[in-house]
Amino acid sequence: MRTETQRSVVRDNDERISNPRFETMDKGMAEARSIVDAAGLEALRGQGYALIGPTVRDEAIVYDEIATLDDLPRGVGDEQDGGHYRLTRRNDEALFGYVVGPQSWKKLLHPPVLRLWRARREGDELRVEAEPARVEKFAFIGARSCELHAIAIQDRVFLGGAYADPHYRARREDVFIVAVNCGVAGGACFCVSMDTGPKATMGFDIALTEIVAGSSFLVEIGTDAGRALLDSLPHRAASASETEEAEAILAHTAENMGRSLEAGDVRELLARNLDHPRWDDVAARCLACTNCTMVCPTCFCTSVEDASDLTGLESERSRRWDSCFTLDFSYIHGGSVRQSVKSRYRQWMTHKLSTWYDQFGSSGCVGCGRCIVWCPVGIDLTEEARAIRESDAQKGAT
Amino acid sequence: MSGQGHRTPSAPRLAVWKFASCDGCQLSLLDCEDELLAVAQALDIAYFPEATRAPIRGNYDLSLVEGSITTPHDAERIQDVRRRSRALVTIGACATSGGVQALRNFANVCEYASIVYARPDYIHTLATSTPISDHVKVDFELRGCPIDKGQLIEVISAFLAGRKPATPSHSVCLQCKLKGNVCVMVAHGTPCLGPVTHAGCGALCPSYDRGCYGCFGPMETPNAPSLSARLSSLGMDERALQRVYRTFNAQAEAFREESERHDE
Numbered sequence: 001m002r003t004e005t006q007r008s009v010v011r012d013n014d015e016r017i018s019n020p021r022f023e024t025m026d027k028g029m030a031e032a033r034s035i036v037d038a039a040g041l042e043a044l045r046g047q048g049y050a051l052i053g054p055t056v057r058d059e060a061i062v063y064d065e066i067a068t069l070d071d072l073p074r075g076v077g078d079e080q081d082g083g084h085y086r087l088t089r090r091n092d093e094a095l096f097g098y099v100v101g102p103q104s105w106k107k108l109l110h111p112p113v114l115r116l117w118r119a120r121r122e123g124d125e126l127r128v129e130a131e132p133a134r135v136e137k138f139a140f141i142g143a144r145s146c147e148l149h150a151i152a153i154q155d156r157v158f159l160g161g162a163y164a165d166p167h168y169r170a171r172r173e174d175v176f177i178v179a180v181n182c183g184v185a186g187g188a189c190f191c192v193s194m195d196t197g198p199k200a201t202m203g204f205d206i207a208l209t210e211i212v213a214g215s216s217f218l219v220e221i222g223t224d225a226g227r228a229l230l231d232s233l234p235h236r237a238a239s240a241s242e243t244e245e246a247e248a249i250l251a252h253t254a255e256n257m258g259r260s261l262e263a264g265d266v267r268e269l270l271a272r273n274l275d276h277p278r279w280d281d282v283a284a285r286c287l288a289c290t291n292c293t294m295v296c297p298t299c300f301c302t303s304v305e306d307a308s309d310l311t312g313l314e315s316e317r318s319r320r321w322d323s324c325f326t327l328d329f330s331y332i333h334g335g336s337v338r339q340s341v342k343s344r345y346r347q348w349m350t351h352k353l354s355t356w357y358d359q360f361g362s363s364g365c366v367g368c369g370r371c372i373v374w375c376p377v378g379i380d381l382t383e384e385a386r387a388i389r390e391s392d393a394q395k396g397a398t
Numbered sequence: 399m400s401g402q403g404h405r406t407p408s409a410p411r412l413a414v415w416k417f418a419s420c421d422g423c424q425l426s427l428l429d430c431e432d433e434l435l436a437v438a439q440a441l442d443i444a445y446f447p448e449a450t451r452a453p454i455r456g457n458y459d460l461s462l463v464e465g466s467i468t469t470p471h472d473a474e475r476i477q478d479v480r481r482r483s484r485a486l487v488t489i490g491a492c493a494t495s496g497g498v499q500a501l502r503n504f505a506n507v508c509e510y511a512s513i514v515y516a517r518p519d520y521i522h523t524l525a526t527s528t529p530i531s532d533h534v535k536v537d538f539e540l541r542g543c544p545i546d547k548g549q550l551i552e553v554i555s556a557f558l559a560g561r562k563p564a565t566p567s568h569s570v571c572l573q574c575k576l577k578g579n580v581c582v583m584v585a586h587g588t589p590c591l592g593p594v595t596h597a598g599c600g601a602l603c604p605s606y607d608r609g610c611y612g613c614f615g616p617m618e619t620p621n622a623p624s625l626s627a628r629l630s631s632l633g634m635d636e637r638a639l640q641r642v643y644r645t646f647n648a649q650a651e652a653f654r655e656e657s658e659r660h661d662e
Contacts, residue, residue: 058580058607083628085585102580112576287621289593290568294575308559310436310551320576326568327618341619376571376583376593377628 033238033246034219035211038095040233041178042069044139049176052108053141054101059087061101063108066141073098074214080187080258080369082378093214096142099186100368104297105140105147109171110154110321116304118316133170142180143204145197146189146366150297152203156360157300176225179204183249187258188369190382194263196366198253206230209246218246259369261382262389263353267363269385270354272394274346278387283342285377290323292371292379293348298364303328324348349381410459410558413445415479417465417472418499418527422544423490424448424464430547437551440558457482460557463536466492466527468499473524473533480534487553488530491543495615496649498543500527503649504657527649538563541596541614543646549598567618569593570610573601582609589629591642594620594652615647622656636660 044051045068053066056073066072077088078098090097119128143151151172158168179200182189191197200207205226208217218238221227238246293299303322308315322329325344330337338344356364365381372380414424428449430437437443443450444458461483467473480486488494496503502510503526511518530536540553540563549565556563566572570592574581582588582604590609592601596617603610616622626639634642640660643653 058585060580060585062578062580083584085581102585103578107578112578285621285624287569287593287624288619289571289617291571291575291581291593294572305564306561307552307564308555308561310433310440310555310558312559321572323568323572326566326572328566328568341621374581374584376581376590377624 033243034230034235035238035242036208036217036219036230036233036235038069038215038217040217040235041072041095041141043229043233044141044176044178047139048137049139050136051139051141052105054096054098056087060085061087061098063101063103063105063140069095072096072142077184078186080373082188082372082380083375084378085373090213094183094210095214096180096182096208096210097184097213099182099184099189100144100147100370102295102370102374104295104368104370105143105151106154106297106299108138108140109151109175110158110168110300111171113318113320114167115316115318118314120315121313131167133166135170137174137176138171139176139178141178143177143200144180144182144368145200146191146194146368147297148177148179148200148203149194149196149366150368153298153360153362153364153366154300156362157298160360176229177204177206177222179207179222181207181209181246181250182253183210185253185256185258186369186373188372188380189257189367190259190261190369191367192254192257193259193261193382194363194365194367199250209249211242211245211249218242259367259372259380259382261365261367261385263363266385267354267357269389269392270350273388273392274350276388276391278384278391279342279346281387282345282379282384283340285379286325286341286345287376288325288341288344289376290325291374291376293323293325294321295370295374296352297366297368297370298352299323301329324351349384352381353385409440409442411444411457412441413458413461413479413483414443414448415445415461415463415465416447417463417476417493417530418468419465419490419492419497421448421464423492423542424462426489426545426547426550427462430551433551437554441554457484459484460554461486463488463493463530464490466496466499466529467524467533468502468527469523471522476530476533485537485557486530486534487538487540487557488536489540489545489550491541491613491615491646492527493530494539494541494650495647496527496529498646498648500649501644502527503654504644529649540565541598543613546598546600548600566597568597569617570595570597570599570601570604570614573597573599574604577601577605579604582607583628583632587632589632589634589642591625593617594622594625611645612643612653613646615650616652620652622652623659626656626660636662 051066052063054061055064055071061073072095075090075093077090079086079088115131117130158165182198204222207220211218301322302319304319306317324347327336352364491497507525511521553563583590588609591612592610595610595612596614598614640657643657647653
């Protein structure tokens with residue numbers, strides 16, 4: 001009965017998300033392909049956007065403000081596996097020759113720590129000041145297909161339903177997105193399994209495929225704003241062979257996924273295996289450190305904290321990312337509901353791959369592999385799902 | 399400070415007590431330069447040998463206790479402190495888990511004393527170093543070696559407001575991620591105790607490309623054996639694994655058990 005109610009909520013949500021900016025892009029817009037050179041990537045400078053893109057910091061690729069083309073990681077690749085990440089030197093000058101790093105666009109649209117309001121006592125009065133919404137618009141350079149799907153999922157979480165999040169909305173509206181189709185597959189990537197990549201098909205203004213490393217990009221248009229940007233740049237029509245080359249690159253990426261997950265029925269598989277012994281096995285390895293949830297581009301949970309000063313005159317409320325792996329997260333009167341790490345890992349994985357459908361109408365996993373790579377002990381949810389599948393309680397019966 | 403500042407007339411009385419410790423934690427209070435006047439205004443700093451000219455005898459609304467119990471004399475004195483205190487808050491790893499001096503708990507203290515002191519027979523010490531909570535009821539434990547001064551102000555503010563302090567007991571990893579730090583263990587292969595360590599320092603060491611040393615002791619549900627397996631694959635041998643857990647919080651249960659698992 002609960003499931004039915006939640007499903008009807010999801011339908012309502014879908015109707016409410018009517019802003020075309022948040023909708024799936026019309027694939028019909030991507031008619032003629034064009035070619036731009038690397039200098040075109042600087043076209044968004046001076047247009048009033050905060051330009052955010054990949055850059056190298058602390059031996060990883062992070063998303064940060066970029067000023068020029070030189071800030072992008074030229075000739076850099078990466079090596080990724082469970083609990084393992086290293087940058088590598090490529091033998092070309094590619095600007096996007098790596099996959100996703102430890103951060104996602106979540107940190108910009110749904111900041112790790114956000115003050116909600118401040119209050120001050122003045123005499124007998126209490127003055128409450130709401131945190132103003134962000135005004136400056138973002139332009140995201142180099143968002144990958146899995147990340148566009150993650151943003152679409154968080155759109156449903158924060159903007160669907162009766163209570164849209166004003167801070168998320170202010171940050172999300174009018175973001176200009178330059179997507180990049182993945183030219184390589186990472187060691188923990190499984191977007192092909194989740195049907196979320198490697199080719200960007202929605203949620204972008206412009207999408208690029210790097211067909212000549214570091215210099216030449218095939219462009220697809222997603223929105224009118226994207227078309228206007230392209231029109232302002234030197235560009236030429238793509239030849240048939242260039243379009244074929246882009247397709248070949250993407251086909252190669254799709255064939256080289258580091259991981260795979262049998263996603264078709266994983267929702268039902270997990271739902272009927274809540275008492276599978278594998279949960280004990282993974283609990284013995286799980287650190288409950290929260291890293292998987294922090295790096296996940298769809299995990300959205302927060303905790304709200306109040307702070308007061310020594311004088312008792314000023315107070316503020318803020319929210320910060322929280323995780324279903326902490327004890328406080330499920331604390332209600334009398335204690336935490338999920339005392340065991342087993343129950344916390346099971347909550348996370350079943351939410352991501354199973355109950356997310358009930359709540360939001362889709363999977364909560366986009367196959368980016370971050371939870372695998374940034375788990376200090378390399379716990380791999382594709383492996384956990386496989387292990388459960390191999391000794392499914394109803395194997396043969398279904 | 400004389401304890402006679404321009405504080406509110408009915409300000410709660412604060413005492414700061416020292417047991418076996420290095421003074422670093424109580425000095426964190428003096429280190430709160432920007433907030434110190436506000437502290438002195440909100441509280442009557444009645445007993446604080448490091449800072450006041452003359453102690454005021456009597457009872458206290460809030461006692462901050464630094465240090466562990468290592469002598470028979472201190473074992474009695476903490477009972478007196480408890481009796482005089484409405485709320486007793488321990489500050490730092492010594493008071494909360496026994497401190498680095500709890501290394502004696504893994505050895506024979508008489509042997510130690512004979513090596514360190516010219517006349518060990520003058521030394522009246524206990525065989526163990528133990529946290530305050532082993533001796534008296536503790537109202538709140540603030541972690542860290544040393545404590546974080548921001549957290550100390552938070553605890554005092556919460557006491558004054560009658561609310562629970564916001565000092566989360568999750569891992570250091572969560573703080574790293576809130577700060578946008580790149581994981582030093584995953585990306586650099588640097589051994590790090592962050593996943594099993596209580597937050598509170600603001601992920602200080604990983605923010606400077608170092609692994610976490612576990613100064614704040616075990617987090618709420620530490621899984622040290624699993625982390626040790628990973629540290630071992632990063633090149634730490636049994637001796638190194640034993641030592642990494644045997645520092646400022648050696649006596650804290652999860653760290654003690656894990657270090658003993660790697661005893662040769």
